[in-house]
Structures are given as structure tokens and as C-alpha cells.
Amino acid sequence: MKLAAVYFISIPIAVTIHEYIHYVFAKLFKMNPKLNFNWGTPSITYSNGNNDFHNLIIASSAPLV
Numbered sequence: 001m002k003l004a005a006v007y008f009i010s011i012p013i014a015v016t017i018h019e020y021i022h023y024v025f026a027k028l029f030k031m032n033p034k035l036n037f038n039w040g041t042p043s044i045t046y047s048n049g050n051n052d053f054h055n056l057i058i059a060s061s062a063p064l065v
Helices: 002-028 052-064
Strands: 034-038 041-045
Touching: 002 041, 002 052
Parallel strands: none
Antiparallel strands: 034 041
16 A cells, blocks of 8 residues: 555656756746646646757756756
């Protein structure tokens, strides 16, 4: 029973940390990130500055960390 509780607590924490990393990198590149919730799941949207390199860094930042 403890393992199930740890599992159900760790998934939302991991998703939140994942999205926060995207938020931080989008903020560093001044892309005006916004936090959204869809069905209780956080997601980050940001304005696309037509800079492919910045978009690549933001998209790949959380999986690499």
C-alpha cells in the first residue's frame, strides 16, 4: 500500500517539476511563459519568438534534466 501512495504522489510532483523547468527556460529567453491547467495537469505555453534554437532548448531542457 505504501508503494502505491508513493507512486501516486511522485507522478504529479515529477510533472510539476518537468513543466517548471520549461517555464524557467522560457522565462530566461523572455518568451512570456504562462502556466495553464488542463484537467488538473499543468502545462506551459509561451510566445514563439521565431527563434528555432531557443524553442529547441526550451523543448529539450526538461527531458535532459
